[in-house]
Amino acid sequence: MFELSPRVQDLKQQIEAFMDEHIYPNEALFYQQVKENKWGAPPIQEELKAKAKSMGLWNLFLPHSERGAGLNNEEYGHLCEIMGRSSIAPEVFNCSAPDTGNMETIERYGSEEHKETWLKPLLAGEIRSCFSMTEPDVASSDATNIECEIRRDGDEYVINGTKWWSSGAMADSCKIAIVMGKTDANAPKHLQQSMILVPLNTPGVTIVRDLHVFGYDHAPHGHAEIKYENVRVPVSNILLGEGRGxxxxxxxxxxxxxxxxxxxxxxxxxxxxxxxxxxxxxxxxxxxxxxxxxxxxxxxxxxxxxxxxxxxxxxxxxxxxxxxxxxxxxxxxxxxxxxxxxxxxxxxxxxxxxxxxxxxxxxxxxxxxxxxxxxxxxxxxxxxxxxxxxxxxxxxxx
Missing domain, CATH: 1.20.140.10 (Butyryl-CoA Dehydrogenase, subunit A, domain 3)
Incomplete structure (x- = not known):
């Protein structure tokens, strides 16, 4: 139906074989291990990640980037479909949400310091990340409603607000959040918002609770409600600049x-x-x-x-x-x-x-x-x- 290059055809066959040999047979074991350590990384997952990485089935996204596999969006789409057949597969190939989006964000808009500190371990599959945008008290489908405050104070930004549905934040391996908030309430509507990097171990960051989806907690990934209370991060943590959210x-x-x-x-x-x-x-x-x-x-x-x-x-x-x-x-x-x-x-x-x-x-x-x-x-x-x-x-x- 689609003309795929020899390289993409080869990757597709490799991923299909990996799914048959390693992913589907280990789904039950994965969920059994999750029961034993809810928010930790299941050992079988880490084992499969190492195997996929050794085979070069790793970081296949990041179109038009030397840090990725050199595939465009269309080529990666065919591979993404195969990975999507199992809920445990995307992370095994280091191609899971929200990490892919966060890695692309840091790769495109982050400084060299951001890339060294956060992108490098994310690309290595050593840590995970979350994206804090949605808020419980406003209709977040219209992002101009977001009320989380990002206020500059000297060489730091001070962050105050409550976010929820920060997917991935419950995982023990989640170390960094990209937070979207308001830096200038008086600017034109679409220039009020900014995005900033917030390490989850920063004082003032509180994981309030995990949120369930129709009764499913989606461990070991999870979805968190997070409170940011007078959270201070360096001015250098802003992505691209104020008003660029x-x-x-x-x-x-x-x-x-x-x-x-x-x-x-x-x-x-x-x-x-x-x-x-x-x-x-x-x-x-x-x-x-x-x-x-x-x-x-x-x-x-x-x-x-x-x-x-x-x-x-x-x-x-x-x-x-x-x-x-x-x-x-x-x-x-x-x-x-x-x-x-x-x-x-x-x-x-x-x-x-x-x-x-x-x-x-x-x-x-x-x-x-x-x-x-x-x-x-x-x-x-x-x-x-x-x-x-x-x-x-x-x-x-x-």
């Missing part, structure tokens, strides 16, 4: 949405496979489930929707590579609205075919659905993306 966000979120959507397509493919295997093996009312009209229709719909979402996502990635994130803005918004909704639909059908087994821990479907439903809010809710699409479409006629 929205500019950074534009550069950060485009590739991140490609990653989210391609991982979603990978999960959807796995869910469709599970649906088809169940439909072939389960007999109800005297015949296999796939011979019932409603089941076969759901299989067909799922196949169509997955392929549509993949084509749209690759088109967006290609547009980003050719013309840049700003020009590809509409396509990026389209995939972010389409892919998570598609995944929710496919998972819902797979759960229905599995019956009671689909909603318990005996399959990956229930956990995957919780994550998929959350993705319709993460990186902006559907409504925001649909509004962007409509606005750009109408601009051709007004």
């Amino acid at each position: 929205f500019e950074i966000a534009q550069g950060r979120l485009g590739p991140g949405r490609i990653h989210h959507c391609m991982r979603s397509i990978g999960v959807a493919e796995r869910a469709l496979e599970a649906m088809c295997r169940r439909a072939a093996s389960r007999v109800a009312f005297g015949k296999p489930l796939y011979k019932h009209g409603s089941t076969s229709e759901n299989i067909a719909k799922s196949r169509c929707e997955i392929d549509q979402a993949r084509l749209l996502t690759i088109m967006a990635a290609r547009s980003m590579d050719q013309f840049g994130n700003k020009v590809a803005r509409q396509q990026i918004a389209m995939i972010k609205a389409v892919a998570p909704t598609m995944l929710c639909n496919v998972l819902d059908r797979a759960i229905q075919v599995h019956g009671a087994a689909g909603v318990c821990q005996d399959t990956f479907l229930a956990s995957a659905y919780a994550k998929a439903r959350t993705l319709r809010l993460a990186d902006g809710p559907d409504e925001v993306h649909l509004g962007t699409i409509a606005k750009l479409e109408m601009s051709r006629y007004l």
